[in-house]
Amino acid sequence: MRETTQTVRRRLRPRPVRPAGWWFDLLLLAALAGITLALAKGQLLGLDLAVREWSETHRPEYADWLARTLNLLGQGGWLLTPLSVLLAVAVAVRVRSVRPLLVVVAAEVLTYLTIGPFKLWTDRDAPSSALPPEQAVKIFNDQPLEYDMSYPSGHLANGIVWYGVIALLLVALLRTLGRPAPSPALARAIRIVPPAILFCTTIYTNFHWLTDSIAGVLLGLFLDRLLARVPWDEIPLPALPNGLDRPGALAPPPPSSAIKELWPSQKPRTGA
Numbered sequence: 298m299r300e301t302t303q304t305v306r307r308r309l310r311p312r313p314v315r316p317a318g319w320w321f322d323l324l325l326l327a328a329l330a331g332i333t334l335a336l337a338k339g340q341l342l343g344l345d346l347a348v349r350e351w352s353e354t355h356r357p358e359y360a361d362w363l364a365r366t367l368n369l370l371g372q373g374g375w376l377l378t379p380l381s382v383l384l385a386v387a388v389a390v391r392v393r394s395v396r397p398l399l400v401v402v403a404a405e406v407l408t409y410l411t412i413g414p415f416k417l418w419t420d421r422d423a424p425s426s427a428l429p430p431e432q433a434v435k436i437f438n439d440q441p442l443e444y445d446m447s448y449p450s451g452h453l454a455n456g457i458v459w460y461g462v463i464a465l466l467l468v469a470l471l472r473t474l475g476r477p478a479p480s481p482a483l484a485r486a487i488r489i490v491p492p493a494i495l496f497c498t499t500i501y502t503n504f505h506w507l508t509d510s511i512a513g514v515l516l517g518l519f520l521d522r523l524l525a526r527v528p529w530d531e532i533p534l535p536a537l538p539n540g541l542d543r544p545g546a547l548a549p550p551p552p553s554s555a556i557k558e559l560w561p562s563q564k565p566r567t568g569a
Contacts, residue, residue, distance in 0.1 A: 309532070311528065322519055333436070336448070344508070345424075349434075364497075371495040378401075381462050385398050385400060388546060389545065392543070393539065394542070396545030400462055400547065403527070408520065412454050416449070421448040422447060423447040424504070436448060448508070450513030451513065452510075453510050454513040455517070456491060456517065458524065460492060461525065464484045465547065472546050496514065
């Protein structure tokens with residue numbers, strides 16, 4: 298009797314996140330829905346107007362210049378996305394795998410399909426709009442002007458997602474170079490400090506209302522947790538030429554003795 302062999306594909310397990318479990322993700326969505334509903338009912342508008350007024354009256358020229366400069370940390374078009382692409386390409390070249398590029402593609406698609414449509418739907422003017430503040434602050438505005446995509450803050454949502462991607466790819470790149478990975482504290486700082494600066498500066502410069510930025514944080518954290526759960530090195534891919542579907546050094550670091558066997562950038566795979 299001829300024996301047949303059957304390949305059993307290992308079940309993909311989401312990567313752990315903190316706090317663990319989906320309850321926190323549901324909490325983020327519930328908070329986002331709650332703030333949006335409150336704004337639609339005319340609540341929290343007084344808080345937004347008060348913060349805007351305080352910023353207008355407590356922003357000397359030097360502070361305005363500093364805040365606007367720091368706010369550039371949230372520029373996606375010429376900073377966050379290009380930097381993420383460069384890191385992904387560098388890792389991909391080192392490990393000879395397409396998987397690092399998948400991280401950037403997934404982040405781009407996820408943010409494009411969520412943040413932009415949400416802004417279009419809510420139709421809220423920015424604090425710097427030419428409309429009177431009492432009108433511009435309203436969500437689902439029936440008199441939108443040119444700055445009518447304020448809610449939620451794309452600076453915050455995109456910043457949280459892309460700095461998470463940058464931290465992941467930077468750690469992977471250092472591993473492939475044989476360098477010590479950044480300490481967990483430094484990796485967390487990359488993910489936390491720039492968005493925290495963006496939160497303060499977008500409000501202080503009146504680029505966004507306070508509730509815009511809070512909603513951006515909630516949405517950004519939700520999207521970031523979705524991406525963080527993906528086991529990038531285990532996703533089934535079709536067989537690619539030259540083994541380009543191999544792992545991309547995106548998993549937690551293996552024991553040092555196994556590194557050269559696992560990462561083809563340091564030891565090419567034979568017969569590929």
